Amino acid sequence: MSDVHWLTAAELSAAYAARRISPVELVRALLDRISAHDSKINAFINLDATAALDAAREAEKEILAGRARGPLHGVPVGIKDIIDIAGLPTTCHSKLMLDNVAREDAPVIARLRAAGAILLGKLALHEFATGGPSFDLPFPPARNPWNLDHHPGGSSSGSGAALAAGFVPLALGTDTGGSIRNPAGSCGLVGLKPTYGMVSRRGVFPLSFTLDHVGPMARSVRDIALTLDAISGHDARDPGSAAVSYRLSGAELERGAHGLRVGYVRHFHETDMIADSQVAAALDEVARTLKQEGATVRDITLPPLHEIAGVQRVIMQAESWAIHAAWLRKRPGDYAESTRRKLMSGAFLSAGDYVHAQRHRPQMIDAIDAVLREVDVLLTANTMDPACRIDDAESLARTYPRQARSPFNLTGHPALAMMCGRSKAGLPLSVQFVGRAHDEVTLLRAAAAYERATQWHTQRPPAF
Amino acid sequence: MKSAQAGFDAYALAREAGLEIAASEFPADVAAAAQAAAHARKAMPDLDNVVAEPWPPMRIRNVS
Numbered sequence: 001m002s003d004v005h006w007l008t009a010a011e012l013s014a015a016y017a018a019r020r021i022s023p024v025e026l027v028r029a030l031l032d033r034i035s036a037h038d039s040k041i042n043a044f045i046n047l048d049a050t051a052a053l054d055a056a057r058e059a060e061k062e063i064l065a066g067r068a069r070g071p072l073h074g075v076p077v078g079i080k081d082i083i084d085i086a087g088l089p090t091t092c093h094s095k096l097m098l099d100n101v102a103r104e105d106a107p108v109i110a111r112l113r114a115a116g117a118i119l120l121g122k123l124a125l126h127e128f129a130t131g132g133p134s135f136d137l138p139f140p141p142a143r144n145p146w147n148l149d150h151h152p153g154g155s156s157s158g159s160g161a162a163l164a165a166g167f168v169p170l171a172l173g174t175d176t177g178g179s180i181r182n183p184a185g186s187c188g189l190v191g192l193k194p195t196y197g198m199v200s201r202r203g204v205f206p207l208s209f210t211l212d213h214v215g216p217m218a219r220s221v222r223d224i225a226l227t228l229d230a231i232s233g234h235d236a237r238d239p240g241s242a243a244v245s246y247r248l249s250g251a252e253l254e255r256g257a258h259g260l261r262v263g264y265v266r267h268f269h270e271t272d273m274i275a276d277s278q279v280a281a282a283l284d285e286v287a288r289t290l291k292q293e294g295a296t297v298r299d300i301t302l303p304p305l306h307e308i309a310g311v312q313r314v315i316m317q318a319e320s321w322a323i324h325a326a327w328l329r330k331r332p333g334d335y336a337e338s339t340r341r342k343l344m345s346g347a348f349l350s351a352g353d354y355v356h357a358q359r360h361r362p363q364m365i366d367a368i369d370a371v372l373r374e375v376d377v378l379l380t381a382n383t384m385d386p387a388c389r390i391d392d393a394e395s396l397a398r399t400y401p402r403q404a405r406s407p408f409n410l411t412g413h414p415a416l417a418m419m420c421g422r423s424k425a426g427l428p429l430s431v432q433f434v435g436r437a438h439d440e441v442t443l444l445r446a447a448a449a450y451e452r453a454t455q456w457h458t459q460r461p462p463a464f
Numbered sequence: 465m466k467s468a469q470a471g472f473d474a475y476a477l478a479r480e481a482g483l484e485i486a487a488s489e490f491p492a493d494v495a496a497a498a499q500a501a502a503h504a505r506k507a508m509p510d511l512d513n514v515v516a517e518p519w520p521p522m523r524i525r526n527v528s
Contacts, residue, residue: 210520239523303509310507317501325482332486337493340486344497345504347481348474353505358518360508365519 004029005166006460009223012169013071016063023056023063023074027118030076034167037464040148042140043162045081046088047121052076055118062116071226073116078168080156081122082129083214084203085109092205094127095138095334096327106203107238108172108214108231115230120168123158129174129207130155130320131339132400133390144186144387145461146427151390153186153383155179159217160187165464170227171217176207177316178382178405180215181417185430186387188419188459190447191217192224193405195437196412197242199228200235208319209240210358211312211409220457221418221448222253228440244438252441257449258294260442262287263375265300268404272305275384275402282421282429283381286450290379293453295446300371300378308364308407314349314357315410321346365411369437372413377446378434380404386423404432414440416447419456426462474498 001007001021015021031049038044059074079085082092084102086109091097105113112119124142126132133141133151142161144152152161156173160183163171173180175193184191192215199214206212216227225248235241264287269275275283287297302308321328324343332340371378384402388395408415414435421429431450435443451457478487478494487494 306507307509310504310509313500313504314508317504328486329482330485332483332490332493337490340490341493341496341500344478344483344486344494345501347483348477348498348501349505353508355518356511357508358520359511359516361519363513363516 005033007169008220009072009075009169009218009226010220012075013073016074017068023059023118024053026074027052027056027076027120030120030167037165038167040143041145041161041165042142043078043123043158043165043167045091045093045122045124045139045158048088048119052118052120059116059118069116072112072230074118075170076118076120076168077112078120078123078159078162078171079109080125080159080171080173082125082174082205083109083172085119085122088122090205091122092128093125093137093139096331098138102203104203107200107235109203111231111233117170117230123162123171125157126155127336127339128205128324128343129176129179130342131336132396133157134336134338136336141390143390145464146188147425149389149391150387150427151186151396153183153387156183156217159183160189163187163189163217163219164461169219170223173215173217174204175213175215175409176211177312177409178403180217181382181405181415181432182403184217184417185382185419186428188428188456189217189219190221190224190416190418190457191215192228192416193408193414194228194232194440195242195414197240198232198244198246198438198440200238200241202235202238206323208316210319211316213409221444221451224416225253225444242438246440248441248444252445253448255445256293257290257446260290260295260377260446260449261375262290262295262297262446263300263371263378264297265302265378265380267301268305269381269384273384273402275381276386278386278421278423279381279384279429283379283431286379286420286431289453290450293449297379298375300375302371302407303364303367305404305407308410311357311360311364312406312410314353317345318349318354319346361410364407368411368413372436376442380432380434382417382430382432386425386427386429408434413437414443416443418447418451419459420454421456422459
């Protein structure tokens, strides 16, 4: 088989069953590809080739013996280096954590192993899942395979870059203010922040306890669904874990958009924050496509974007300060400049500010729940601009907060970003869909219908 | 330094928070952090309901 590096997890599973390729052949092909290209992309912090090949041999043996465990059996996954894999360092892309070797797997990793997935290694991120692309850290920042001079988005930057470069078919990211959906959008992928509590956060270095989510990134909606099936579930030792089970049948993804009620949150990018005209046009085109596919689309009004984002920022600044205060007091020079600036913010907030923000939270959750009783999913901007140059600090600082992702970290609703076009410069543009809490099924159905109608997910970075 | 936008002495507050090293070695970062906090605080709307409860609530323990 040629171009095996572009196969999705679902396609790989079928190819294994038909004996068209084996897990060992695939892992070898991916390792060759990583060895050829990752010096330019910097997606991996720690490539665990030996363990990956051992796991591939084991998977191959089981599949050949007729003991296939399911659709992720023998499928390689890249892991954001903020999630513990037993025996490997969890560096958080930081000088402060270089020697932090994990003693046990995070539950999300244990679940992937149980599903037969192959852990290929640890992926780059923005330091401690905040900050930005930094050149003053022990590892270089990941770059965007669509244009190596551009930012891949973050903070799950290595996850986005590895998927877009064809290094892995699946990756895990984390999302506190949009860190799965930003790189998914910038790298032309699909990224899901599940409902808060759907996926265990234990064994994942926290950034903000009440905003942190773990979720899948992939090159197709079906792969997102398959990965969510594997990693979701109650964890009694994670105080933020929901006692709800998730299971998506393939039939749901095939249902299409007919009859789906879509609420278009136009004011986020038209009045609250003016999006780049290419982004705005692409979003209108998403609405038009969904209508053509049989959905009803109508404009919906939520609280102003800057108000929801402000509440989210106060909570994130206060909680991340609580985590990092001791290190910031003693070793501020060990952080990258951009991380230090972000993490110190919480020192300038009062206890009253934090409680005030948390008191706003139920009102904002109620406001979004209320509109989601009238419609099935929301359509919003993801990021307001195409990815900027990675070395342009001014553009990075200007465009980073120009997004509509953080509201759904605050409210905990599931939110998915996916490609919806390309800019004049050839960079991916993206849309965000938001669903009801614990209704990933409808959210993924809408995304799958859009994906099928447009086929943006089949586009690849020209140089790769 | 009196931060014009933040409206308070950011360095004094930083020292108060134990950030003496950062205040002396990275003064621009301290000022930027103070400003970011002030922006976030300012973006929050007023609360209409003075008795609104925070979310998430205190974790309850049930008696069996």
